Amino acid sequence: MNTVFRSYDSSSGQRSDRCAGDRQRHREKVHEAIRQNIADIISEESIIGKDRDRIIKVPIRGVKEYRFVYGDNAPGVGQGGADTQPGQVIGKGEQGAEGQQAGDRPGVDYYETDVALDELIDMMFEDLELPYLERKHLRQIQVEQLYKRKGYRKKGIRIRLDKRRTAVSRVKRKKAVQRADAFALRPQRFPFHKDDLVYRHTVTEIRRESNAVVACIMDTSGSMDTMKKYLARSFFFLLYRFVCTKYQNVEIVFVAHHTEATEVTEDEFFHKGEAGGTFISSGYRKALEIIEQRYHPSLWNVYVFHCSDGDNFESDNTAALQAAKDLAAVSNLFGYGEIKPLGSGYYGSSMIQFFSQLEADNFQTVQIQRKEDIWPAFKGFLSRERARDDAA
Amino acid sequence: MPATFTIQELESWNERILALVKDFGLECYPQEFEICDHEQMLAYMVYSGMPSHYPHWSYGKNFEKLKTLYDYGVSGLPYEMVINSSPAIAYLMRDNSLLLQVLTIAHVYGHNDFFKNNFTFKTTRAEYTIETFKAHANRVRHYTEDPSIGLEKVEPVLDAAHALSLQCRRNLAIRKPSQEEDVQRRLAESAPAPDPFHAIHRRKDYVAPDLNRVPLYPEEDLLLFIRDHNPLLSDWEKDLLTIVHEEAQYFIPQIETKIMNEGWASFWHKRILDTLGLPQGMQVEFIVRHNQVLSPAKGSINPYHLGIKIWEDIERRWNEPAREDGRPRTKTGREKIFEVREVERDASFLRRYLTEDLIRELNLFEYQNRGGDQVVARVADDENWRAIKETLIRNVGTGTIPAIKIEDADYNKNRVLFLKHHHDGRDLQLEYAEKTLRYLHQLWGHEVVLDTEINGKQSLLAFADDKLTIKPVH
Numbered sequence: 001m002n003t004v005f006r007s008y009d010s011s012s013g014q015r016s017d018r019c020a021g022d023r024q025r026h027r028e029k030v031h032e033a034i035r036q037n038i039a040d041i042i043s044e045e046s047i048i049g050k051d052r053d054r055i056i057k058v059p060i061r062g063v064k065e066y067r068f069v070y071g072d073n074a075p076g077v078g079q080g081g082a083d084t085q086p087g088q089v090i091g092k093g094e095q096g097a098e099g100q101q102a103g104d105r106p107g108v109d110y111y112e113t114d115v116a117l118d119e120l121i122d123m124m125f126e127d128l129e130l131p132y133l134e135r136k137h138l139r140q141i142q143v144e145q146l147y148k149r150k151g152y153r154k155k156g157i158r159i160r161l162d163k164r165r166t167a168v169s170r171v172k173r174k175k176a177v178q179r180a181d182a183f184a185l186r187p188q189r190f191p192f193h194k195d196d197l198v199y200r201h202t203v204t205e206i207r208r209e210s211n212a213v214v215a216c217i218m219d220t221s222g223s224m225d226t227m228k229k230y231l232a233r234s235f236f237f238l239l240y241r242f243v244c245t246k247y248q249n250v251e252i253v254f255v256a257h258h259t260e261a262t263e264v265t266e267d268e269f270f271h272k273g274e275a276g277g278t279f280i281s282s283g284y285r286k287a288l289e290i291i292e293q294r295y296h297p298s299l300w301n302v303y304v305f306h307c308s309d310g311d312n313f314e315s316d317n318t319a320a321l322q323a324a325k326d327l328a329a330v331s332n333l334f335g336y337g338e339i340k341p342l343g344s345g346y347y348g349s350s351m352i353q354f355f356s357q358l359e360a361d362n363f364q365t366v367q368i369q370r371k372e373d374i375w376p377a378f379k380g381f382l383s384r385e386r387a388r389d390d391a392a
Numbered sequence: 393m394p395a396t397f398t399i400q401e402l403e404s405w406n407e408r409i410l411a412l413v414k415d416f417g418l419e420c421y422p423q424e425f426e427i428c429d430h431e432q433m434l435a436y437m438v439y440s441g442m443p444s445h446y447p448h449w450s451y452g453k454n455f456e457k458l459k460t461l462y463d464y465g466v467s468g469l470p471y472e473m474v475i476n477s478s479p480a481i482a483y484l485m486r487d488n489s490l491l492l493q494v495l496t497i498a499h500v501y502g503h504n505d506f507f508k509n510n511f512t513f514k515t516t517r518a519e520y521t522i523e524t525f526k527a528h529a530n531r532v533r534h535y536t537e538d539p540s541i542g543l544e545k546v547e548p549v550l551d552a553a554h555a556l557s558l559q560c561r562r563n564l565a566i567r568k569p570s571q572e573e574d575v576q577r578r579l580a581e582s583a584p585a586p587d588p589f590h591a592i593h594r595r596k597d598y599v600a601p602d603l604n605r606v607p608l609y610p611e612e613d614l615l616l617f618i619r620d621h622n623p624l625l626s627d628w629e630k631d632l633l634t635i636v637h638e639e640a641q642y643f644i645p646q647i648e649t650k651i652m653n654e655g656w657a658s659f660w661h662k663r664i665l666d667t668l669g670l671p672q673g674m675q676v677e678f679i680v681r682h683n684q685v686l687s688p689a690k691g692s693i694n695p696y697h698l699g700i701k702i703w704e705d706i707e708r709r710w711n712e713p714a715r716e717d718g719r720p721r722t723k724t725g726r727e728k729i730f731e732v733r734e735v736e737r738d739a740s741f742l743r744r745y746l747t748e749d750l751i752r753e754l755n756l757f758e759y760q761n762r763g764g765d766q767v768v769a770r771v772a773d774d775e776n777w778r779a780i781k782e783t784l785i786r787n788v789g790t791g792t793i794p795a796i797k798i799e800d801a802d803y804n805k806n807r808v809l810f811l812k813h814h815h816d817g818r819d820l821q822l823e824y825a826e827k828t829l830r831y832l833h834q835l836w837g838h839e840v841v842l843d844t845e846i847n848g849k850q851s852l853l854a855f856a857d858d859k860l861t862i863k864p865v866h
Contacts, residue, residue: 007399008427008486019435022452066555066827068794072761074818077784078691080755090691091766
């Protein structure tokens with residue numbers, strides 16, 4: 001019998017990532033699984049309003065390897081100490097079929113994987129299969145003008161003469177001459193020739209930036225409770241994230257209104273409760289005012305979304321319709337979301353019906369009743385933008 | 393990081409170890425050692441040590457899992473990895489210390505001897521292992537690259553085949569009878585028994601056996617049966633099923649002898665290193681490492697520990713001059729353990745040689761799931777040690793795989809595949825059963841029905857039209 005030792009070969013160590021293909025395929029499967037469950041994940045409260053760098057745990061189905069295995073009533077044997085007594089708890093079993101913790105029993109797969117929120121959001125929007133939105137040329141502003149080097153030329157202005165390359169090309173020419181005629185008398189001088197000169201070439205590059213503003217308008221009247229606000233917040237969050245993927249410079253404006261409207265901070269927007277009635281028109285007028293002053297539509301792509309429970313004062317309806325028309329005229333997309341959680345009772349007034357009089361192709365109404373409605377509603381909302389883009 | 397040893401050092405240690413291996417009477421295949429780094433080790437682990445293996449995402453998944461555990465320090469890497477082939481190939485991690493390499497080399501020879509001599513490995517054709525796996529890899533890659541097949545068709549077949557691969561015959565030392573032999577057996581069984589009083593007895597009516605029944609006897613090799621009896625499968629699909637089946641069969645002996653095999657290798661590395669005369673520094677490290685590997689796992693079973701305990705116990709008992717009942721021993725301890733390593737597998741090994749004394753010494757206990765907790769149900773006392781032993785035996789080797797056999801391929805005269813789970817008190821995990829039946833349905837192409845027991849009730853799990861229905865049997 002003989003034995004062979006094969007020594008370590010570092011080059012083969014670098015070459016032999018033989019598992020790379022299988023890892024890649026596994027990752028694709030994980031992403032597929034996430035994509036299939038995206039609606040569930042979105043409706044989980046934890047991702048809304050969190051940092052974009054945050055890592056979230058996403059439950060995975062579909063990447064488990066199934067076999068016939070024994071269930072809960074299969075006993076096992078372990079090794080204990082002299083003090084092990086019947087009835088002693090030694091560990092956690094599997095918590096039903098959809099256990100929360102990673103299984104500690106052999107053969108139990110991990111149920112969760114970590115995904116960065118940013119990555120998840122990218123996947124979400126990939127799922128929408130939206131065409132790339134064309135930025136409006138007029139609404140781009142030139143932010144930088146750069147001179148960038150790009151190659152070399154035989155001709156140019158003196159200041160861009162590349163001395164090093166010029167010298168090199170002279171040496172080349174000299175060598176060529178010598179090789180061509182090795183026995184030629186070596187000339188005393190070998191001066192620079194016009195052909196040796198090399199100039200740097202530059203091009204002007206203009207970087208344009210596209211701007212977008214998301215105006216979130218929310219009814220903060222007494223009838224908007226926490227649940228309604230939460231639903232509104234989820235929707236705003238998605239809209240903001242979506243706009244962020246499409247534009248380089250995105251700003252966000254919060255307008256809260258009851259009978260009067262004020263511009264507020266994000267925190268106030270979601271947490272401050274107000275009492276009183278509702279004049280929707282006040283919120284729209286305020287938004288129009290802000291857009292007029294700071295985000296002129298010739299420079300900014302404007303996205304406006306308004307969330308309310310549809311409980312407007314009758315007398316304000318006509319004014320609201322007019323303001324909505326004005327707002328639709330200045331924005332890329334203007335949406336109205338009516339939030340009526342199930343069991344919140346039926347309110348006689350629904351603005352959705354009223355707003356159906358508004359004929360603007362960038363205006364869209366959605367109704368949200370539950371968490372699960374948010375994603376379909378959002379998709380529907382954006383489909384309007386898509387249809388418009390396709391038509392254009 | 394530079395290695396802490398040279399190949400020359402390893403070779404000189406190896407020579408001394410080999411001399412002892414011969415002295416002790418171990419009989420090995422030729423051995424090859426390959427030095428690798430930890431990334432390579434992880435990759436070898438994922439592909440069961442095979443230098444060449446067909447691709448599938450599950451190996452990528454496994455790699456990520458192992459790497460995460462390793463990176464976070466939850467688990468270390470094994471010091472050694474050895475595959476059952478001739479020559480046996482083992483991998484040594486270059487970052488390990490010289491002592492660990494010496495320990496590993498000795499340990500590897502233990503495995504090598506076991507692979508060569510244990511009866512369960514007789515069918516694995518060790519001299520062709522590497523080539524077989526390579527050929528499998530080439531065939532799968534060929535199908536993946538074939539534009540008329542491609543990964544998107546190959547992968548679902550592999551997924552389904554992997555789910556069923558361990559549903560195969562367990563004791564490969566018993567030859568599988570041919571179709572012809574099965575027919576003869578059926579006929580012989582149904583022939584009337586010879587009757588010495590035939591002159592006065594009325595002859596019994598002869599009932600002809602149903603030779604058209606498929607299968608004639610319950611069939612354990614699920615993948616092979618589907619391959620041979622689903623006419624809609626194309627050649628490449630049949631080939632994939634064959635590949636996955638052959639690979640599973642190759643690993644069955646290792647599943648069946650985990651405790652014996654690890655115990656045997658640990659037993660011999662200890663014996664060899666004790667005899668080797670290590671310099672003092674290495675001797676101390678050896679004791680530390682040996683105790684790390686062989687420490688009992690609280691709450692579960694460490695096969696290294698349980699294995700070496702039983703081997704040592706057998707040798708000790710047979711070295712005593714007389715048996716427990718006073719009759720003299722016919723074999724020495726050494727002779728006995730060599731015999732045992734050849735003729736047993738884990739289940740029989742534990743049944744014959746795990747004594748009451750050992751169960752008590754090891755403080756073995758039985759646990760059960762109660763409301764999400766694992767609760768100690770029995771401890772090793774006078775009443776319960778037998779029950780604990782029985783439970784342990786059912787939890788080793790292929791005992792952890794539910795026994796499911798094909799009873800009828802034309803159930804209700806409708807090409808429904810009827811399977812029976814041989815229930816032994818342990819229910820199937822239903823979510824897993826459902827998903828696995830889905831795979832079975834995918835491969836069979838018709839409804840599949842599994843007869844099992846759920847919470848004490850005989851039930852039929854039928855998978856058809858993309859959903860599972862559970863019907864109790866009255």
